[in-house]
Structures are given as structure tokens and as C-alpha cells.
Amino acid sequence: MRGIFIILLIFLAGCEQPGVIFHETRNPDALSEWGLMQIKQGELQLDLEVTPYSLNSPLFSDYTHKLRTVWMPAGKSAIANEDGSIHFPQGTIFSKTFFYPIQGGRFIKTTDLGTWFRPALGPGGGLDLSESHLLETRLLVKRSGGWYALPYLWNETQTEAHLEVTGAILPVTLQNPRVTADLTFNYIVPDRNQCAGCHATEYATRAIKLIGPTTQNLDLEFTYRGVSTNQLDHWQASGLLKMTSPPAREAMFDWRNKGLSFTRRARSYLHINCAHCHSKTGPADTSGLYLDLATENSVHLGICKLPIAAGQGTGGHRYSIRPGHPDESILVYRMKSLDLGAMMPEFGRATVHQEGVALVSHWIASLRGSCDRTATPM
Amino acid sequence: MIDTKPFYQISSPGFFTQACLTIATLLLVACSGQESSESDMGKQLQIQLLNAKPGDVIKIPEGRFEFQRSLSLRVDGVTIQGAGMDKTILSFANQLSGAEGMLVTANDFTIEDLAIEDTKGDALKINEGKNIIVRRIRTEWTNGPDTNNGAYGIYPVQTENTLIEESVAIGASDAGIYVGQSRNVIVRNNRVEFNVAGIEIENTVGADVYNNLATNNTGGILVFNMPDLALEGMRSRVFRNQVVANNTANFGKPGTAVAGVPAGSGVVINSNDLVEIFDNDMKHNKTAHILISSLYSTNYSDRESVSNFDPFPETISIHDNRYEGGGDRPDTEYLAALKQAVFGDEKSFPNIIWDGFINPEKAVDNMLPPELQICVYNEVATSVFNIDAPNGFANPRLETDQHQCRHAPLPAVELATASI
Numbered sequence: 001m002r003g004i005f006i007i008l009l010i011f012l013a014g015c016e017q018p019g020v021i022f023h024e025t026r027n028p029d030a031l032s033e034w035g036l037m038q039i040k041q042g043e044l045q046l047d048l049e050v051t052p053y054s055l056n057s058p059l060f061s062d063y064t065h066k067l068r069t070v071w072m073p074a075g076k077s078a079i080a081n082e083d084g085s086i087h088f089p090q091g092t093i094f095s096k097t098f099f100y101p102i103q104g105g106r107f108i109k110t111t112d113l114g115t116w117f118r119p120a121l122g123p124g125g126g127l128d129l130s131e132s133h134l135l136e137t138r139l140l141v142k143r144s145g146g147w148y149a150l151p152y153l154w155n156e157t158q159t160e161a162h163l164e165v166t167g168a169i170l171p172v173t174l175q176n177p178r179v180t181a182d183l184t185f186n187y188i189v190p191d192r193n194q195c196a197g198c199h200a201t202e203y204a205t206r207a208i209k210l211i212g213p214t215t216q217n218l219d220l221e222f223t224y225r226g227v228s229t230n231q232l233d234h235w236q237a238s239g240l241l242k243m244t245s246p247p248a249r250e251a252m253f254d255w256r257n258k259g260l261s262f263t264r265r266a267r268s269y270l271h272i273n274c275a276h277c278h279s280k281t282g283p284a285d286t287s288g289l290y291l292d293l294a295t296e297n298s299v300h301l302g303i304c305k306l307p308i309a310a311g312q313g314t315g316g317h318r319y320s321i322r323p324g325h326p327d328e329s330i331l332v333y334r335m336k337s338l339d340l341g342a343m344m345p346e347f348g349r350a351t352v353h354q355e356g357v358a359l360v361s362h363w364i365a366s367l368r369g370s371c372d373r374t375a376t377p378m
Numbered sequence: 379m380i381d382t383k384p385f386y387q388i389s390s391p392g393f394f395t396q397a398c399l400t401i402a403t404l405l406l407v408a409c410s411g412q413e414s415s416e417s418d419m420g421k422q423l424q425i426q427l428l429n430a431k432p433g434d435v436i437k438i439p440e441g442r443f444e445f446q447r448s449l450s451l452r453v454d455g456v457t458i459q460g461a462g463m464d465k466t467i468l469s470f471a472n473q474l475s476g477a478e479g480m481l482v483t484a485n486d487f488t489i490e491d492l493a494i495e496d497t498k499g500d501a502l503k504i505n506e507g508k509n510i511i512v513r514r515i516r517t518e519w520t521n522g523p524d525t526n527n528g529a530y531g532i533y534p535v536q537t538e539n540t541l542i543e544e545s546v547a548i549g550a551s552d553a554g555i556y557v558g559q560s561r562n563v564i565v566r567n568n569r570v571e572f573n574v575a576g577i578e579i580e581n582t583v584g585a586d587v588y589n590n591l592a593t594n595n596t597g598g599i600l601v602f603n604m605p606d607l608a609l610e611g612m613r614s615r616v617f618r619n620q621v622v623a624n625n626t627a628n629f630g631k632p633g634t635a636v637a638g639v640p641a642g643s644g645v646v647i648n649s650n651d652l653v654e655i656f657d658n659d660m661k662h663n664k665t666a667h668i669l670i671s672s673l674y675s676t677n678y679s680d681r682e683s684v685s686n687f688d689p690f691p692e693t694i695s696i697h698d699n700r701y702e703g704g705g706d707r708p709d710t711e712y713l714a715a716l717k718q719a720v721f722g723d724e725k726s727f728p729n730i731i732w733d734g735f736i737n738p739e740k741a742v743d744n745m746l747p748p749e750l751q752i753c754v755y756n757e758v759a760t761s762v763f764n765i766d767a768p769n770g771f772a773n774p775r776l777e778t779d780q781h782q783c784r785h786a787p788l789p790a791v792e793l794a795t796a797s798i
Contacts, residue, residue, distance in 0.1 A: 166424045169446060169474060188475045192428050193450040197481075206452065206483060283483070283505055286535045286559060288606040299606055307633060308580075308604050311499065311529025311552050314633030330633070340498035341528050346477035347448075 020049050020071050022091050024143055031137055031152040031161035036069060036095050039159055043126030044097070044134065047071075051240060052121065052224055053231055055217045056254040057272040060353040062187055063109050063174060064098040064135065067127060068212070071095075072240060080243045084214040094140040094210070099132045100174065107133060109174035109183055111355060125225045129158055135170060136189045137161050140199070140210065147208035149195030167191035174351075185350040197347055202281045211276050215243070216253040255359060266363030267293055269356055273345065289320055302331055304371035310334075313342040323367035332361055419443045430456045438492060440465040448476025454485040460492025463516035463546060471496040471520075478503040478533075479517075490514055496521075497528045501550075504534040509794070512542045519549030523572050523629045527551040531573065535559055536609075539793045543567050551629060552636055553578035554595070557585060559609045564791055565590065574630040575600045575639065581611040586791040591620045597636070597643035598624040598663065603650045604635060605673065605687035612652040615788050616645055623662040628709070640665040640709035647691050649673045654695040654788045661702040665709050666727045666763075670694060670752060672735035675767045690737045692750040695785045699757060701729050716765055720774055728759060728776065733767040745780050753783040 020035045032038055037046050046052060050069045058066060072078065073091035080086050100107040122128055134154040141148045152161035153168055168189040173182050190197070199208040218231045235241035252260070255269035270278075275292035277284035287308050290300045299305045302320030307313065307330055315333030322328045334344035335357050343349070420443060426436045432455030440461040445468060451458075460466030470479045479497035482489075482504045493516040494501040501517035504510055517531030531547035534540050535558040542565045547554025554573035557563050563585040570576035576592035578600040579585045585601075592598035598621040601614045621644040630637035639646060642664030647653050648671050660667040673689035705727030708714050717727050736746050746752075754760040761778040765771055 165428055166421050167447070186474050188447065191424060191447075191450070193452050194448075196452055197450065200452075200483075285608070286505065288608075305606060306604065306635075308607065308635075309529065309533075309535070309552070309556070309558060310631075310634060312526065312631045313529075314631050316632040318633050339526075340473060340475065340477055341500075341526075343477075346499075347475065350475070 020047055020093065022073065022093060023141070027150055027163060027165075029163050031139075031163075034093065034095075034139065036071060036093065037097075037137075039129070040126075042129050043122070043124070044129060044132075045124075045126040050095075051235070051238070052125075052222070053213075053218065053235075054220065054222050055212045055272075056220050057217060057256075057268045058212065059273055060349060060356055061098065062172075062185065062349050062351045063183075063353075064100060064187075065110075065132070067095075067097040067099065067121070069095045070213070070240070075239075077239055077242045078235075080215050080241060082245055084216045086210070086213055086215065086241070088142055088210070088213075090142050090144060092142040094213075095137055097127075097137040098135045099127070100135070100172075101131060102133045103131075103175070106175045107172060109176040121224060123226055134158055134161070135187065136164075136168075138190075138195065140208070147199070147210070149192055149199060149208055151189055151192065151195065153189055164189065165192045167194065183351060187350060188348070190347070194347060197283070198276050198345075200283070201276045201279070212272070217272070219253070255356075262359070262363040262366050266360050269359055273356065277345070302329075303367070303369070311341055312339060313337070313344070315342065319371050321364055321367070322371055323369045324365060326361035326364040329364050332357060332364065335360060420445050420447075424449060427451045427456075432456070432486075435459060438466050438468075442467045442469060444469050444472060445479070446472055446474045448473075448478055448481055450481040450483075451487070452483050454487075456484065456486075457488040457490070458492070459490050462491050463493045463514050466492040467495055468492060469495045470498065473498045478528075481505065483507065485509055487511070488513070492516075493518065495519070499528045500530040500533045501528060502532050503530070504537055504540075506536045507534075508538045510534055510537050510540040512540075512545055514544045516546040517548070517550070517554070518546070519551075522549055523551075523574075523626055524549070525551055525629045525631055529553075529634075530556045531570075532556070533558070534563075538562055540564070541566075541793055546570075547576075548572050550574065551631060552634055553600070556580065557582050559607060560585075561609075562791055562793060564588075564793060569593075570595060570598075572626055574626075574628060574636045576624065578602060578636070579611070579614050580604060580635075581607050581609050582614070583609065583612055584791050585611075585614040587614065587616045588618045591622070592624060593620070593622040594626050595624045596626050596628045596630070596641045597639040597646050598622075599644070600636070600639070600646045600648070601650045601653050602635060602646075602648045603673075603688075605689070610688065611650055613788055614650065614653050615790070616653070616655045617657045619658045621645060621658055621660045621663065621667070623664075625662070625664045640669075640713060642666070642704075642707065642709050643669050644704070645669070646671070647694060649687075649689045649691055651688070651692045651694075652788060653691070653693075654697075654785070656696070656698045658699045659702075660699060660729070661704065663704040664707040665713060666705050666729065666731040667699075667701055668696060668730045669732075670730070670762075671733040671767075674735050675733040688737075690735060690740075691752075692737070692740075692746065693785055694752040695788075696730060696752065696754045697756045697784075699729075701758060705729065712771065713765075716771060716774055720763075728761060728763040729757070730754065730762045732762050732764050734764040735768055748783045749785075751783050752781055753785055754781045755784055 050071045052069045071093045076089040078088045137152045139150040153164040154161040170187040172187040173184045200206045201209045222231045255265045270291040271293045278291040305320040317330045320330045326332045337343040430453040435457045438460045477499040479494040479501045485508045488511040490513045519527040529552035531550045531554045533556050537560045540563045545568045547570045550573040553575035554570035555577045559581045561583045565587045567589045569591045571594045574596045576595035576598045580602045603611045625642045644660045644663035644667035646669045761776045766773045
């Protein structure tokens with residue numbers, strides 16, 4: 001009886017909805033083979049089984065907008081841990097589609113203070129391609145051997161994205177409505193190893209992990225198909241997520257939330273933009289600089305900390321963070337830099353995130369204390 | 379005592395570039411199809427690295443290959459082989475993305491016989507890995523010393539069982555060969571030129587540095603410890619090296635540890651313990667052949683975070699080295715003034731200079747006990763010039779008696795790497 005029901009379902013799905021297909025071993029050349037999304041009637045439309053979501057504090061990626069989705073096999077749920085991390089079941093597929101808003105055929109630079117980074121999905125749930133240009137869609141797929149990263153590059157005609165394991169260099173010009181000068185740069189689509197460069201957050205295992213989806217970062221209102229709900233509530237109600245304890249009901253993680261202290265906002269920003277490498281277990285543990293929210297030691301957080309192997313990255317400055325002096329702090333210098341040997345993050349941006357620099361600068365300006373206590377041992 | 383081998387000839391600045399140009403020209407003439415852009419060879423190599431499986435040997439043919447993005451390898455047990463450090467050249471002069479030329483995060487990695495040129499950041503970085511072999515690799519910034527050159531040439535960090543040999547590193551704005559936070563390391567038979575630091579061993583436990591030629595750097599060979607890191611270094615042996623005329627003006631970026639190294643430094647020990655320097659030939663290093671200092675006397679002196687860090691160099695052994703010239707024109711105003719005041723125009727600085735910082739908790743009669751001392755023996759002069767930095771250079775003095783001691787020789791590093 002159950003068998004017949006499933007066959008019937010598959011048959012019905014074949015008529016209208018192709019449905020999501022999880023590929024355990026094969027890496028399809030076309031993104032459409034995953035069934036997560038399709039181009040239809042001038043829109044990027046998500047499969048009905050796919051859940052779009054947003055994050056309180058996203059990673060900065062050259063002012064791109066990002067449409068994030070998650071899909072889990074029927075009957076499976078993710079489990080949230082007390083620290084906010086989430087364990088996702090095998091078969092889970094995350095997608096992140098990078099796009100720029102367009103106007104008159106030109107890419108537009110938008111500020112991300114506001115609601116810009118919440119994907120502008122229409123009431124029908126689709127992304128209008130007359131207003132958006134798709135660059136790439138990155139998949140993180142949880143196979144039996146763990147998470148697997150697959151970068152797909154959209155074609156110029158916006159009809160399909162193809163697997164491009166070596167990534168790509170896309171020359172981009174952003175029109176900045178507020179400023180006369182355009183912003184021209186090379187947008188970099190990562191190769192598969194570079195995906196792991198950020199997502200292998202524990203260097204000892206080198207296993208790929210998720211960065212964005214934690215309960216803290218998912219705890220926000222999201223509107224989809226005309227319904228606005230808190231994402232954690234929605235994920236629980238729909239069976240996607242099981243929680244062992246209730247989440248904190250504060251947007252403690254949104255660096256754009258002006259109701260929070262500079263410290264909280266800056267630490268949240270640094271956490272999501274830096275801590276995948278700069279933690280006690282990350283690839284940048286070589287520097288002794290840990291920028292995750294859990295770090296309490298002020299030196300490891302960068303305050304009066306000496307650089308180790310910063311090279312040109314010091315910018316001539318002595319400390320990662322000099323309290324009260326953002327312009328004499330290596331951290332700010334490297335966020336502002338576009339020099340490949342100095343800039344931070346090392347990868348994933350080719351422009352300066354002005355709003356992020358401003359926030360971290362404000363925070364450092366608000367810090368008290370001095371690094372200049374002379375140590376005289378004799 | 380005086381070694382007459384003509385180092386200046388083999389290490390003259392123009393030589394290498396000329397040789398490369400000649401070879402490149404020959405190549406172009408011989409096989410004009412070799413010149414390649416990122417689109418074909420670059421992508422092909424990238425795919426090979428992405429799809430590599432343990433045991434793979436990735437061969438890169440003779441030719442000059444341009445890359446716009448970093449290369450990376452994350453698979454254990456892979457060997458990368460070029461056709462020679464003057465024949466297979468990976469050029470990053472037009473790099474658009476990535477903080478290094480090649481980034482390796484893998485165990486059992488071997489790379490041989492190729493050159494990595496003109497990267498925007500580091501040339502070859504190996505971050506966390508066991509059993510690493512770097513052999514006959516050249517990393518070079520072809521424009522010569524420049525503050526804007528990448529920081530490190532050959533750069534293993536947090537590695538174990540690492541061999542770097544017969545390689546060449548030129549023009550790094552920090553260190554040509556930099557080994558950081560590693561265990562069990564051999565650096566031998568390399569040539570390092572025109573870097574701020576020729577070879578730097580930092581926060582590393584167990585390093586043998588021998589048979590290298592370090593010349594025309596700001597500082598030849600450095601053995602350093604830096605605070606706030608997981609591993610505090612010790613047990614380095616620096617021996618049978620040629621440390622010659624490391625007098626290039628310091629072009630390090632201010633703020634880096636090496637930016638404080640005076641030009642004309644042969645071997646520098648900073649805050650490291652159990653270091654043995656012996657059987658080296660040191661010539662014409664204008665500040666001094668050997669400098670021993672504490673974190674307190676670097677440009678990092680003023681800090682509050684050293685509480686868990688031992689900034690005092692202890693149990694240092696210096697013996698059987700040969701010296702020629704040097705110490706005649708120290709860099710930095712305060713060292714120049716010190717030399718003038720104590721030794722006048724005619725005489726040079728002694729071979730060994732020490733800043734004089736000692737741990738007050740371990741001092742006996744204001745001196746280090748014999749087991750922690752700087753011991754000097756079988757040398758032309760067995761005295762150490764203590765510049766008395768702790769007291770603002772009030773009483774700089776030649777000290778002899780306390781350094782007439784011997785430490786047990788340090789054990790040789792043995793690598794657990796099969797193919798050595």
C-alpha cells in the first residue's frame with residue numbers, strides 16, 4: 001500500500017514539480033539536476049520542498065545579495081545544540097545564490113544597512129530576473145563522508161548554472177547610486193579547495209563545516225510567500241529543526257542592529273566574517289588572534305597584541321587593536337586593504353566593506369586603555 | 379681560519395635573473411608553444427590539484443606559467459614535480475586573488491624542482507601538515523628587495539617532520555625561508571639572498587639549520603620566539619653555514635618582528651632557549667656576526683601580554699665558528715653610537731653582542747647561572763659584548779669569565795620521513 005503511494009507521488013511529481021534530488025556520489029554538471037530551483041517565467045523559482053532563509057549577520061561578499069536555502073530529506077530533522085550549533089542530517093542540501101540587483105542592465109551597489117540582504121523574493125516566492133543578475137550558486141551537500149562543496153556558475157543568459165570546480169574570475173562594475181564613481185573589481189568565484197579554505201573551520205580534521213546557520217544567526221523574522229514568521233519557530237513547526245532547549249529571543253547577533261552596543265555588534269561582525277579561520281582551532285590559529293564570540297582573553301582578541309606573521313599586513317602598526325585608535329590598529333588596516341598580501345579576509349572579497357570598517361572602527365575608538373605600559377624586568 | 383671560497387661570485391644579484399632570462403629565452407626559441415596563460419595550463423594544474431588522490435605525482439613541464447589566482451592542495455600524500463627551479467616557473471606577477479602562490483594543507487607532501495615568482499603575498503605556504511619535503515624550490519621576487527614584496531618565500535607553519543633543502547629564496551619582505559610553530563625541522567643546503575631575514579626559525583622545537591648560504595639579507599639566520607602562540611620554541615642548531623655580508627638595508631614593513639633587525643646581522647637569537655651555533659663561517663656582517671636579545675629589546679618591548687612568555691634567551695652555546703671582518707659599521711643609531719663610544723673609529727664590534735637582559739628570578743649575583751649561560755668556546759675571542767640595554771646602555775662592557783662554560787651538545791634532528 002505504502003509502495004503504491006510513493007510511486008503515485010513520484011508520478012504526480014513528474015508532471016508538475018520535478019522535486020529535489022540528492023546526489024550521493026555524482027556531481028551533476030547542471031545545477032537544475034538537483035531540482036532545488038529553476039528558471040521559469042523570468043524568475044528564479046524555488047522548489048516547494050526548499051526552505052529559503054536569511055541570517056542575522058551574513059559574511060560580506062563584495063556587496064552581493066544572497067539567496068540561501070536549505071533542504072532535508074523527508075522525515076529528517078536537524079538538531080540544535082545548546083551552544084547554538086546545529087547538527088544537520090545526512091542528505092541535507094544548502095544552497096547560496098549570489099546576485100546583484102540590476103537597473104537598466106547595470107549592477108547596483110547597495111548598502112547592507114537595512115533590509116537589503118534579505119532576499120527580495122516576490123509574493124510568489126520567486127526572484128525576479130529583470131531586477132537581479134545571478135552570479136553563482138554554491139552548494140554544501142551532506143553526504144555519507146561529510147559536507148561536500150560544489151560551486152555552480154550561472155551562464156550569461158541566466159538560464160542554467162554549471163559546475164565549475166576551478167571557480168572563475170568575473171569582472172564586475174557596480175554602479176553606486178550615492179557616489180558618481182563606479183566600483184570596478186574582479187569578483188572571484190572560489191574553486192572547490194577555496195570553499196574549504198573557509199568552511200574547514202577545524203584544521204585538525206579539515207572537515208568542511210557550516211558557518212552561517214546557528215540558532216543565534218537564524219533567530220529572525222523572514223517573509224516567504226506572504227507569510228512572516230520567526231525562522232526558528234518556522235523550522236521547528238515544519239519539522240526541519242529540533243531544539244533541546246529554547247533559544248534566546250533576542251537579535252543578539254545582528255551587527256546591523258543599532259539597538260545593540262558597539263561591542264556586541266562588532267564582535268558579531270568579527271565572528272561571522274573572521275572566526276571561521278581566526279579561532280583556537282581554525283586555520284589562522286597560527287596568528288594567536290581569535291575573533292570568535294567565545295574568546296574572552298583580550299590579547300587573543302587582538303587588544304595590544306603583536307603581529308606574528310603579518311608581513312605587509314601590519315600597515316606599519318604595532319598592535320592588532322590599539323584601544324581608542326582604530327587608525328593605528330592592524331585589524332582595521334587589513335579590513336581596509338585591497339593588497340592581496342595584506343587584506344583580510346584573505347579571500348572572498350575584492351572591495352572594502354565600508355560599513356563593516358566603520359563599525360569595527362567605532363568599536364575600537366570606544367575601547368579604553370593603553371598598550372604602552374613599559375615592562376622593565378630588571 | 380679564513381675561508382676563501384668566492385661567495386660573492388655565486389651570489390651576485392644579477393646572476394640569477396640573468397640565468398633565468400637565458401633559460402626562458404632558450405625555451406621560447408626551442409618550444410614556442412610553452413608560453414602559457416592561466417586559461418589552459420593554470421586551469422589544468424588547478425584541476426589536478428583539486429582532484430588529486432593520495433600517491434599522485436603531479437608533474438609540471440618546463441615552461442613559464444602565469445597564474446591569476448592562488449593554487450591550493452588539500453590532499454595527503456601528493457608530490458608536485460617540476461622540471462627544475464630554472465625551468466618550471468609559476469609566475470604570479472599578475473595575481474588577482476589569494477594571499478599566497480600555493481597553499482598546502484596536507485600531510486606527506488613533497489614539492490620539487492620548480493620556481494614560484496612574484497606572488498603578492500607568501501610564495502609557498504604549508505599550513506599544518508606532517509612529513510613535508512621542499513626540495514630544489516626557488517621562491518623569488520624578481521624586482522629585488524622591496525617592502526611591497528610578499529612576506530615569506532618558503533613558509534611551513536605548524537608542521538612536523540619538515541625538510542627544506544637545496545632551495546633558493548630571494549627578495550622576501552619578511553623571511554626567505556620561515557619555519558613557524560613546527561616540530562622536527564631540517565633546513566639544509568639552501569641559498570637565501572636579499573630577504574629581510576634569510577632563514578627564520580620561530581617558535582619551533584627541534585630545528586637543524588646547516589650547510590646553507592645566507593648572504594645579502596638584512597639578517598642571515600634568525601632563531602626567534604614570539605609571545606601569545608601555542609608553541610614556544612627551543613633546541614635549534616645552526617651549524618656549517620656560510621653567513622656572509624648580510625648588509626641589505628632593512629626593507630621590512632614597520633610593525634613586523636623582523637623590521638627591528640639591524641642591517642648587518644649574521645645570526646640573531648631572540649627570546650629562544652637551547653640554541654647551539656657552531657662551525658659556521660661568518661663574514662662581513664657589518665653590525666655583528668651574532669646578536670642575542672630578549673623580546674624586551676626588540677621594537678616589541680612595551681607590552682603587557684608577556685606574562686606567560688619567557689622572553690629571555692637561555693642556554694646558548696657558541697663554539698668553533700670562524701669569522702672575518704664585520705662589526706665595523708653597525709646599523710641603527712644607538713648601536714653606532716655604542717660602537718663609537720666603546721671602540722672608537724678603528725676597532726669593530728666584537729663577534730658576539732648581547733642585550734644583557736636576564737631573568738631576575740633566575741639570576742645569581744646578577745648573572746645567569748652556568749646552566750643558563752651564553753657559553754663561548756673554541757673561538758678566536760671568547761668574550762661577549764654586553765650592551766647593558768636594561769640600564770639604558772649605562773655600562774656596556776666586554777664580558778669573558780661568565781661565558782667560559784660548556785653546555786652538552788644538542789641532539790641532531792631526526793626526521794621520521796621515509797624518502798630522505
